[in-house]
Amino acid sequence: MRAYWYDNKPGDQREPHDSGRAVSEEVLANLGVLYHHCPTIEAVDTLASARGYKNRDQVCVSPATMGDVYEEKVKMFFAEHLHEDEEIRYILDGEGYFDVRGQEDEWIRICLNKDDMIILPAGIYHRFTTNEQNYVKAMRLFQDEPKWTPLNRGAEVDGNPHRKSYVDTVLQ
Numbered sequence: 001m002r003a004y005w006y007d008n009k010p011g012d013q014r015e016p017h018d019s020g021r022a023v024s025e026e027v028l029a030n031l032g033v034l035y036h037h038c039p040t041i042e043a044v045d046t047l048a049s050a051r052g053y054k055n056r057d058q059v060c061v062s063p064a065t066m067g068d069v070y071e072e073k074v075k076m077f078f079a080e081h082l083h084e085d086e087e088i089r090y091i092l093d094g095e096g097y098f099d100v101r102g103q104e105d106e107w108i109r110i111c112l113n114k115d116d117m118i119i120l121p122a123g124i125y126h127r128f129t130t131n132e133q134n135y136v137k138a139m140r141l142f143q144d145e146p147k148w149t150p151l152n153r154g155a156e157v158d159g160n161p162h163r164k165s166y167v168d169t170v171l172q
């Protein structure tokens, strides 16, 4: 895992967009974004059961597995959105970027590699993309039924109770 401020320069979303300014794990934690290195599946199981996560599935984001819809999917994941539930992702193979909004609404890019787990709180605005390798295999963990409908940013979603609660408790 490596996190840094996104450079906001034009170019493909899959390029690194590294401003050269690192973001610490502490800054992420203050946004409610938690990182864990899980070298074994047992480490994943332990975290999952501690948080009451019973279910999981796997997704492979690559042209080989998605074919023609790959480019479309990659653009969809990159639309800024939030979820009404916590989002937990564990990287099984490959690499990917999660971008999250910081305190001043600026983008922070989190580069995740194999064995990295990220926990995004409900209500945080974020987006996801593969990198230039165009390959990531990830585990999605969920408590009960999968409930990760992306709610794209806009005036209506800014007023969502889960968003308001995130802003009130985390962004103060």
Ligand code: KMT
Pocket: 059, 061, 077, 087, 089, 096, 127, 128, 136, 138, 148, 150
């Ligand atoms: C999300 O909600 O942004 C995603 O699930 C991205 C794909 S998981 C590698």
Ligand code: NI
Pocket: 081, 082, 083, 087, 126, 150
């Ligand atoms: Ni999401």
